[in-house]
Amino acid sequence: MNAYRAKPLTYPWPPVLYVVAMLAAVALGRLVPISVAHSHGWLSWLAGAALILVAVSLDIWALKTLIERHTAVLPHRRSSHLVTCGPFRLTRNPIYLGYTIMMVGLGLITLNPWFFILASLAVALTTAFAIRKEELHLLSRFGFEFERYCRATSRWI
Structure with missing residues (x-):
């Protein structure tokens, strides 16, 4: 049996990676603050709260689907079905996209630029170390059906 067919990851790294990125953003914001203009703090807070609401809704919708x-x-479990409906019609990784949007929202609420920087790093690391393995898993399990899905739906947005 193909190794990727069994399960994509040995541990659910992406949620852990995003939690570590969020905690690092908070710590770096205190240790190495980057100054940001505070002219309309309520506007950035409102935009951040809206993004967090979108992110949580996207994650719940994806989990429900x-x-x-x-x-x-969980990303370290074997997939039994290729899901291409719900939020998976819009993006192949709606849960990870939700995590990223949440980090941007937190950055806007706290006016901490480290959230934006570390969200970018989390996207790169998640793509390199998790998504590519997950895609190999889905390709080995679903073949042409997954290839067709990849051509029709982008990885992130």
């Missing part, structure tokens, strides 16, 4: 299709929710 995966559960309804009776397939793996």
